[in-house]
Amino acid sequence: MNATNHTVVVTGIGATTPLGGDSASTWDGLVAGRSGVRLLDEEWAAELPVRIAARVAVEPTEILPRAQARKLDRSAQFALVAAREAWADAGFTGRAGEDSSVNPDRLGTVVASGIGGVTTLLGQYDVLREKGARRVSPHTVPMLMPNSPSANVGLAVNARAGVHTPVSACASGSEAVGYAVEMIRTGRADVVVAGGTEAAIHPLPIAAFANMMAMSKNNDDPQGASRPYDVDRTGFVLGEGAGVIVLESEEHARQRGARIYVEAVGQGISADSHDIVQPEPSGNGIAHALENLTSGTGLDPAEVVHINAHATSTPQGDLAELKALRKVFGDDVDHMAISATKSMTGHLLGGAGGVETVATLLALRHRVAPPSINIENLDPEADADVVRDKARALPAEGRIAALNNSFGFGGHNVVLAFRTV
Amino acid sequence: MAATQEEIVKGLAEIVNEIAGIPTEDVQLEKSFTDDLDVDSLSMVEVVVAAEEKFGVKIPDDDVKNLKTVGDATSYILNHQS
Numbered sequence: 001m002n003a004t005n006h007t008v009v010v011t012g013i014g015a016t017t018p019l020g021g022d023s024a025s026t027w028d029g030l031v032a033g034r035s036g037v038r039l040l041d042e043e044w045a046a047e048l049p050v051r052i053a054a055r056v057a058v059e060p061t062e063i064l065p066r067a068q069a070r071k072l073d074r075s076a077q078f079a080l081v082a083a084r085e086a087w088a089d090a091g092f093t094g095r096a097g098e099d100s101s102v103n104p105d106r107l108g109t110v111v112a113s114g115i116g117g118v119t120t121l122l123g124q125y126d127v128l129r130e131k132g133a134r135r136v137s138p139h140t141v142p143m144l145m146p147n148s149p150s151a152n153v154g155l156a157v158n159a160r161a162g163v164h165t166p167v168s169a170c171a172s173g174s175e176a177v178g179y180a181v182e183m184i185r186t187g188r189a190d191v192v193v194a195g196g197t198e199a200a201i202h203p204l205p206i207a208a209f210a211n212m213m214a215m216s217k218n219n220d221d222p223q224g225a226s227r228p229y230d231v232d233r234t235g236f237v238l239g240e241g242a243g244v245i246v247l248e249s250e251e252h253a254r255q256r257g258a259r260i261y262v263e264a265v266g267q268g269i270s271a272d273s274h275d276i277v278q279p280e281p282s283g284n285g286i287a288h289a290l291e292n293l294t295s296g297t298g299l300d301p302a303e304v305v306h307i308n309a310h311a312t313s314t315p316q317g318d319l320a321e322l323k324a325l326r327k328v329f330g331d332d333v334d335h336m337a338i339s340a341t342k343s344m345t346g347h348l349l350g351g352a353g354g355v356e357t358v359a360t361l362l363a364l365r366h367r368v369a370p371p372s373i374n375i376e377n378l379d380p381e382a383d384a385d386v387v388r389d390k391a392r393a394l395p396a397e398g399r400i401a402a403l404n405n406s407f408g409f410g411g412h413n414v415v416l417a418f419r420t421v
Numbered sequence: 422m423a424a425t426q427e428e429i430v431k432g433l434a435e436i437v438n439e440i441a442g443i444p445t446e447d448v449q450l451e452k453s454f455t456d457d458l459d460v461d462s463l464s465m466v467e468v469v470v471a472a473e474e475k476f477g478v479k480i481p482d483d484d485v486k487n488l489k490t491v492g493d494a495t496s497y498i499l500n501h502q503s
Contacts, residue, residue, distance in 0.1 A: 135470060
């Protein structure tokens with residue numbers, strides 16, 4: 001292994017999601033097949049066409065000090081909660097430098113959001129209209145800027161190798177993890193805290209997504225509304241939360257005696273260049289990303305036993321992804337257990353790639369694929385082994401690999417690969 | 422009716438507690454907003470706006486830089502309230 005091709009491993013995991021306030025409770029919820037979707041009881045929701053969403057299970061203000069939380073957009077609050085868990089889980093006992101096992105100059109962060117501080121922006125616009133310019137919070141700009149979660153996590157851990165925020169709508173969280181892998185692989189950093197976060201449960205984004213015909217309007221059955229691969233799927237359910245991991249060069253992790261969860265094999269990236277929001281229906285854009293993954297990393301499809309699919313529960317998108325898998329992997333798809341965890345968490349937009357990376361890592365760690373819930377009638381065109389109803393054991397022995405797929409408005413395709421060590 | 426010095430310190434303590442999370446009893450005349458009370462430059466703007474509202478005074482931006490301690494702010498408000 002030469003100096004510019006370091007092996008990258010995952011040493012810390014953190015999350016705050018609709019299923020739990022940390023990664024362990026989130027994993028328990030996923031394996032149990034629990035839905036985090038609820039009816040919104042806020043007054044503003046009453047007149048909306050969509051009145052369901054998946055709120056986080058634990059409010060971040062229960063964890064973060066009040067004075068700190070009030071200067072952070074909700075998306076940055078989630079990111080900080082998840083990053084704190086991941087950082088401690090990786091065995092670090094203070095900020096970089098205070099903990100001498102990590103050099104601040106060799107530590108980076110890459111935490112992404114699809115939309116940024118949208119509730120701060122809209123909330124402060126309300127203040128402007130109702131109370132005047134003098135009352136607009138001086139914290140507005142550092143709260144709403146999309147790099148705020150990454151920058152605040154960087155401040156929390158003392159990251160000086162670089163703080164980044166790739167933005168690619170619902171692929172953002174996965175693109176962030178991929179960017180982090182590259183920072184370490186190419187020698188720019190030894191350790192990177194990476195993931196995705198989103199906090200967009202507000203009447204304006206909901207109305208906007210609903211008017212795109214992208215969301216399920218199944219207000220009468222919140223827990224059954226997100227149903228990837230079911231013939232009666234009608235769109236996604238908005239979720240919120242964050243998933244953040246600690247990535248590290250294998251050399252650095254071994255030197256400090258860290259527990260290694262899995263190897264981060266690498267990423268495949270492509271763009272559809274087809275339509276600003278519609279997925280390329282044949283799956284060719286996604287297939288191109290999968291091909292880039294295998295050619296760029298040497299990943300052997302025979303090792304891949306599990307895929308955390310993007311599968312948002314839209315009629316077109318769910319099938320395009322499966323077509324791409326079949327096109328690239330052929331018969332190998334038959335030994336890949338496909339899970340659509342958005343059936344339980346809802347769609348966290350830029351947070352999805354973070355939370356689903358966490359789900360993918362824990363699936364490898366526990367050798368269990370979580371279920372896709374709410375499939376009453378599997379779409380006959382879903383040509384793959386979808387894990388229905390109940391969690392399923394993955395091969396108990398030997399090296400196994402898994403993928404996390406994320407795609408975003410704009411035609412962004414990101415596939416990440418991890419494998420046991 | 423104009424507020425007394427004691428009422429102003431109490432009011433500022435409530436504002437600083439809300440914005441910076443500092444216990445109200447720690448907010449005393451000689452304390453520096455930035456050095457002692459965890460009020461950064463952006464949060465100071467919030468303290469000023471909240472104080473304007475609470476005590477019915479106007480504190481121009483040019484005067485804010487002279488309000489380094491709780492005592493500075495208290496004197497300013499005492500001298501400028503209507």
